[in-house]
Amino acid sequence: MNIQHLPLDQNINGWAALDNRIPRFSSLRGKITANWLVIGAGYAGLAFARRIAELRPHESVVILDAINIADNASARNSGFVIDLPHTVGSSSAELEHANTYRRLLQYGVNHLKQAVHQHNIDCDWMNSGKYHCAVSQQFDREIDNYQQELTSLGENHQFLEKDDLKKRLGTDFYRRAVYTPNCILVNPAALVAGLAASLPENVTIYANSPALQISTSGLIHAFTPHGEVRADKLMLAINGAARGLPLVKGSVFAMSTFATLTEPLTLQQRQRLGEISPWGLTPVNALAGATLRYTRDHRFLIREHVNFAPNLITNAVETGIHARRHQQLFSRLYPQLGEVNMAWSWSGLISITRNGAPVWGQLARNVYSAAGCNGAGISKQSAFGRLLAEQALGEDNPLLSDMSSLGRANYLPPRPLLDIGVKSFLARERWYARSEI
Template identity: 50%
Template sequence: MKYASVPLNQNQNGWLKEDLLSTAFPTLVGNTQADWVVVGSGFAGVSFARRLANHDRNLKIILIDAASAAESSSARNSGFIIGLPHNIGSSTAELKKAHSYRSLLQEGINQLTTLIEQQGIECEWENVGKYHCQVDTTQERVLKEYTDNLDTMSEPYQVLEKESLYQKLGTRFYNKGIYTPSAILVNPASLITALANCLPENVTVYNNTPVLEILPGNIAQVVTPYGTIKTAKIMLATNALSRELAPVISKQAAMATFASITAPLNPEQRRRLPAMSSWGLTPVNAIAGATLRYTQDHRFLIRQHVTAALNGRITAAQTYRATQLHQRLFQKIYPQLGDVPLTRTWSGTISVTRNGAPVWGALGKNIYTAGGCNGAGVSKQTIAGTLLADYALGQDHPLIGAMQELGKANYLPPSPILDVAIAASLMKERYLGRKEI
C-alpha cells in the first residue's frame, strides 16, 4: 500500500524562540470521530478551522499536523504579510488580476490585525512596508508593470535610486527600488503558533500526527499512525504536499526555498551602516534574486535558492549548500560586514501552479482545499481559508466572488515529465534573473 508522503526538513527553523520549541498539543492516540478534520496547521488550515468553529459552536473539529504549527512551512517563511499583488519570478500573473488580489490580501491583513489585537499576540508585528528592488539596469519591464498597476489602483509608492536605497538598506547592490507602505513584517513562527494556540474550544489540535491515507465514503476515515478519525468532511491545508491524499490529479507542485539568518550585529558592526530601522526587501525575480530583511534585533535574513521538493523532503546536504550560497551572496551585498556570521539556515516549502491561479474549493464529495499560494501565503492563505469555510457551509461572503475570479490552476503532468518541466522552468528563471545576484 502506498502511503502519503510526510514533509521533512533536516534543519531547524531560525525564527523559533525558546518558548516555541516545546510541543503544545498531543499526538492522536486511539480512534475518534469529528464533524470536520482539517489537515495542516498553517495559515489556511488555522483560518479555516477558526471560521468553521465560529460559525457553529456545536461542530466538533479536529486539526492535525504532521509536525506542529511552529515547524510548518507557514512558520518557516520570510515573515512578509503582503497587502498588494506582485510578480513571482518573471511571471506577472497576479498583477493581471490586481484588483481581486488586493481586496483579498487586504482583508487577510484585516483579519490578522483583529486577531493580534484581540488575543494580545506578540509576533514582532511591524507595519513598515517593503522595498521591491532590482539589480539589473537593463531589465525595466517588471518594475514598470508593477508601477503601472500601482498607478491603476491609486496605491502610494516611492521610486528610489541607488544612493537613496543605500540610506535605507545599507547597500549599493541595488540600482532601483519601489517602496510600498502596504506590507507588514512579523516573526512568522510566533504568529502561526499563537494563532494555533488560540483556536475556539470546539477545535481539538493534534501535533506529530501525519495522515497516511484517507479512505473515502459517506463517513471518511483519516488514517494516522496511532489512530483513525471518522469524519463527514475534510479540508486539506497541505498545499502541494501529500498529493496522495487528494482525490484528483494534482495541479500544484512543491518547491523548497532556503533562508539564513545572521548573528545580531554588535554596535561596531552597526556603525558601518547608515542608521537603519527594520525593513524588508523582495527581488524583482523571486526565483533567482534574494529576499532580505533587517530585523528589530539587528540581524539580517537572506532567502535565496529555490529547488523542487515534490515529496517535501530536504536533506542536511541541501541545507549546507544553501548556507554556503547565502554566505557568498551576503558578502557580495554587504562587503563591509565580512565578519558577521550566519547562525542558522532552514528550508520551507511553497506551492506553485503553472498559471499563478490558486487551488481552491471542493476537490470531491465533502473534501475541500485551499492551496497554490505561489510563494505569498500569509495574508493570501488566511483569507483563502476563511472564505473556504464560508463556501463549504453555504454562507455568503462578498469576497467569494473575488476568490473565484482568480481562476483555476492548470493541469500539471505527472513525474517524470513534471520533474523535467520544473527543472527547465527553474533554469529559465535563473537565466532571466542571472544579474540579480
Template identity: 50%
Template structure:
C-alpha cells in the same frame, strides 16, 4: 461544481510526508513551547482539517465560530511554527506581485488585492486581540534591482502599482542606500502596506488561541483516507471519522484524488545572521528594519533587516517533488547566502550566520489556487503560489464561510481566481520545472 471523489469508494494511501530535517531559524529565536498531543485512538468530529498552516488555522477558527456546536479537529504532520508556514520570510503582503496587461489579468489583480488586504486585516485583528508576540511591524516593502538591465521589469512593477492605485515611492541608488544601509541596489520601489513579522511566532500564537470547540493534534500525519459519508482518516496511532474533510496541506495534497496533476512543489533556502551589535549597526548607518523582494523572484535574493538587528537572506529554488529537504541540501546553500550577505554588506565581515533552513512552497502552473469543494463533503485550499501568510489566511476563512453556507462577498473573489491548469506527471514534470528554473535563473543572472 464538478466532483472528483466517488462517495464511499475512494481509499487513498499517503506515500510521502513533508520532511525538513533542519532547524527553522525563526523557531530557534522563540522560547520553548509545549506541543499539543499526538492523536491516539479513535475520534469523531464534524470537521477534520488536515494541515495546521495559515489556511488550516484560519478555516478551523472560522468554521468553529460559524458553527459553535460543531466539533472541529485540526491535525498536522509536524509541529506548528516549524511547518512550512513557520519557515517563510515573514512578509504579510497586501498586493499581488504582478498584474499583467489584459482585462482579465487586471480584474484578477483587483480580486487578489481585496483578498490579500482582508487576510492582512484579519491577522492584524487577531494579533491585537490576543497580544500575539510575533514582531508584527507595519513597515511596508521594498522591491529593488541591482542591474540597469532590470529597469524594464521595475518599470512594469511601477505601472502595476499605479493600476492598482497603490501609493509608492521610486528610489534611486542614494535614497535606497540611506534607507537600507547598503549601496548595492540601483533602483527601488517602496510600497507601504506590507507587514513584516516572525512567521513561526505568528502561527504558534494563532494555534494557541483557537476556539474551544477546535482540537489540535500535532505530529499526527494523515496516512490514509477513505472518503465517504462520513470519511475516515488513518493516522499512525489513531483514526478520525468526520462528516467533512478539509485539505490545507498544500504540496502534500498532490497525492489525493482531485488534486493530483495540479501542484508543483519547490523548496527555498534561508539564512539568518547573528544580531548586529550597536557598533556594527553604526557601520551601515543604523537603519530601521526593512524587507526587500527581488525583481526576479527565482534568481534574486529576498532580504530582511529584522527588528532585532539580524539580516535574513532567502535565495535558491529547487524542485522537490517528494517534499523532502535534508540538512545536507540546506548546507549546500549557506556559502551562497554568505556571498550574497557580504556583497550587500562588505562592512560586516565579522557577522556570522546563526541559522540556515529550508521551506516548501506549492505552486500551480497558471497561478490559480485549488480552492473550494472537490467532492461530497470534501474541501481544499491549496496551491499558495507564494505570499502565503495573507493569501492562505483569507483562503481558509472564505472556504469556511463557503462550506458553512455563510455569505461573504470575498467568496466571489476566490472563485474568480479560477482553477489550476494541468501539470504533467513525472518525469516530464521534473524536466519542465527544472528547465523553467534554469530559464529564470538565466534571465535574472545580473540580480544575484
C-alpha cells in the same frame, strides 16, 4: 487515499529557535470523532478551522499536522504578510485580476491583524512596508512598469534609486526599487503558533500526527501512526503534499526554498550600517533573486534559491550548500560586516500551480481544499481558508465571487515530464536573472 510523501527538513527553523515560548501540542493517541477534520495547521487550515468554530460553536473541529506547528511550512517562510500582488499587468483584464487579488490579500491581512491584536499574539508584527528591488539595469523596465501599474491601482508607493536605497537598506547593492508602505513583517513561527494557540475551544490540534491514509467514502476516516479520526467533513490544507491525492488530480507541486538568519549585529556593527529601521525586500525576479529582511532584533534574513521538491524532503547537505551561497551573497551585500556569523539555515516548502490559480473549493462530497498558494502564503492562504469555511457553510460573502473568478489550477503532466519541465524553467529563469545575485 494514501499520503505518499510527508515533509522532512533536517535543519532547525531559525524563526522557531528565536522564541522558546512557542507552545507545543500533543500528538493523537487513540480514536476520536469530530464534525470537521482539517489536515494541515498552516495559515489556510487554521483560518478555516477558526471560521468554522466561530460560525458553528457547537460543532467540533480537529486539526492534524504532520510535525510541530511552529516547524511546519507556514512557520518557515520569510514572514512577509503581503498586501499587494507582486505583478499587476497593464491590460484592463490584468488590472481587474490584480484588483481581485488585492481585495483577497487585504482581507487576509485585516483578519490576521484582528486575531493578533485580539489574542495578544507576540510575533513581532510590524507595518514596515516592502522594497521591490532590482540590481541591474536589465530590470529597470520591470521596476518602471510596476510603478505605473501601482499608479493605475491607486496604490501609494515610492520610487527609490541607489543612493536613497543605501540610506534605508545599508547597502549600495541595489539599483532601483519601488517601496509600498503597508506590507507587514512578522516572525512566522510565532504567528502560526499564536494563531493555533488562540483557536476557539471547540477546536483541538494534534501535532506530530501525520494522516497516513484517508477514506472519503461515506464518513471521513483518517489514520495517523497512533490514532484515528472519524469526521463528517474534511478540509485538506496540505499544499504541495496534495499532489498525490486523486481528488487534486495532479494540479499542484512543491518547491523548496532556502533561508539563513544571521547572529544579531552588535552596536558597533549597526553603526557601520547607519540609522536603518527594520525592512523587508523582495527581488524583481522571485525565482532567481534574493529575498531579504533586517529584523527588529538586528538580524539579517537571506532567502535565496528554489529547488523542485516532489518528495517534500530537504537534507542537511543540500541546505548546507545554499547556506554557503547565502554567506557569500551577504558578504557582497555588506562587505563592512564580514565578521557577522550565520546562526541558522533551513528550507521551507511552497506550492505551485501551472497557471497561478489555487486548488480551492469543494473537491468531492464533504471534502474541501485550499492549496496552491504560489507565494504570498500568509495573507493569501489566511483569506482562502476563511472564505472556504464560509462557502462550506453556505454563508454569503461578496469575496466568494472573487475566489470563483480566480479559476481552477491547470492539469500538470506526470513525472518525469513534470521534473523536466520545472527544472528547465528554473534553469532559464536563473540564467535570465543571473545579474540579480
